[in-house]
Amino acid sequence: MTDTVLSRLLRYVVIDTQSDPESAAQPSTEKQKDLSRLLAKELQEMGLVDAHMDEHGNVYATIPANVDKPVPAICFCSHVDTAPDFTGTNVRPQVVKNYQGGDIVLPGDPNQIIRVSNNPELNNQIGHDIVTTDGTTLLGADDKAGVAEIMTAAKFIIDNPQIKHGAIKILFTTDEEIGRGADKVDLKKLGAEFGYTMDGSTIGEIENETFSADGVDITITGVAIHPGTAKGRMENAIKIASAIIARLPKDQTPETTEGRQGFIHPTDISGSMDEAHLKFIIRDFVDEGLAQKEALLEEITRDVMRDYPGSSYAFKVKHQYRNMKVVLDQHPAVMANLEEAVRRVGLTPVLHSIRGGTDGSRLSFMGLPCPNIYTGGHAYHSPLEWISVQDMEMAVKTIVELIKVWEERAA
Structure with a gap:
């Protein structure tokens, strides 16, 4: 054998x-x-x-x-x-x-x-x-x-x-x-x-x-202006996306969790001045934990967007497995x-x-x-x-x- x-x-x-x-x-x-x-x-x-x-x-x-x-x-x-x-x-x-x-x-x-x-x-x-x-x-x-x-x-x-x-x-x-x-x-x-x-x-x-698992896609639509005349007008989508990443809780990442702890994990960031895209995977052992992490991520996004009144975002959750x-x-x-x-x-x-x-x-x-x-x-x-x-x-x-x-x- x-x-x-x-x-x-x-x-x-x-x-x-x-x-x-x-x-x-x-x-x-x-x-x-x-x-x-x-x-x-x-x-x-x-x-x-x-x-x-x-x-x-x-x-x-x-x-x-x-x-x-x-x-x-x-x-x-x-x-x-x-x-x-x-x-x-x-x-x-x-x-x-x-x-x-x-x-x-x-x-x-x-x-x-x-x-x-x-x-x-x-x-x-x-x-x-x-x-x-x-x-x-x-x-x-x-x-x-x-x-x-x-x-x-x-x-x-x-x-x-x-x-x-x-x-x-x-x-x-x-x-x-x-x-x-x-x-x-x-x-x-x-x-x-x-x-x-x-x-x-x-x-x-x-x-x-x-784990139970979801994916989250965030699309940021900024305000693109020629940099020579951008003062007070440009809202750079790349910077908005970066600000969202910077505000993620450090105690809810794959690098800082173990056992039955879940996490919010950015897996991709791409884009240009006028539009940027963020991809995340959300993981937890209970569905309530997924919902809480997704709500937190969207609240972070909304909070960042308050500093960029001319810009907008789309937040999409994709069911993966349970x-x-x-x-x-x-x-x-x-x-x-x-x-x-x-x-x-x-x-x-x-x-x-x-x-x-x-x-x-x-x-x-x-x-x-x-x-x-x-x-x-x-x-x-x-x-x-x-x-x-x-x-x-x-x-x-x-x-x-x-x-x-x-x-x-x-x-």
Whole structure:
């Protein structure tokens, strides 16, 4: 099992699947389909006759139930795309066998060092085999580790028919890293009652909660006058936008918050003297917190605008996703069965809140309650990304045990 999950990861990470937030297409990059096509082919070779890739690059497949009693159909989901934060072209993975501690210098760029001081989880990896890049690209374990783990577990279940189970649905999505992973998923075709994303980090940590999220766009229309005759007349939109940024509360930023604290985060500023644009992401674990932060941001904007009577602004809030815990709390068996599976592989389940989003958030509110399971990966979205082969194996075992738990507890 270990060799299989490793060989799959190494095969998948060399396929460039970065998504592109500037593209309006779905998927945002055609190269994501290169991995999706391979996965559909491999699933078909396992004997899953319905395995296919749709026009959006999503992959669907079913392992049919092998019991007569009614067992809820459960889905395992991961995304094929990698983050736009750092290049995913020409990935050259390396395996540090039998890791014995200490910092890991990456061979392609010796300035890139995976330091234990920044990665304390390495202290729990003595004797493990650690997969990294050469330091010139990201690894893509987010989320090709999840993909490899699902594929490995699927093959194990198929090869061991003595394991009793209900219908198991497999879903691989595109564009998760740019917030569109569930946009084109057909839940009716998927046919699952409950789901699990394999997209977490440290083994043992299971996630039933995400941020709730909105985006805010502010457009400032200033007063453009020739600078030679501008006294008392010009109202520079760039300066207005800068004044709004300057007044943001310093205790509500990503740099100053942690745990369950939310934030107001400017992500883009652009424009000219006559018109400027500001983009923000607003995050909190409760909807009331989102509303309060959006109200504060608009009050700051109004206050700044009072000094510029000839100018105007537009303030637009865009719903992004909501905390999946609201949905999951209505289906306690989803988490209870997962916690039992984690215990069965010898780990202590640790409930964790994601300071971000996941396909599971969108899928939960679309009608597929969907918490998140660990993959074993760390330092995502960077050339310092790493993952333990043994932790990946543990994730595979967790999937298998979870499948057993659902069958055993079915009426």
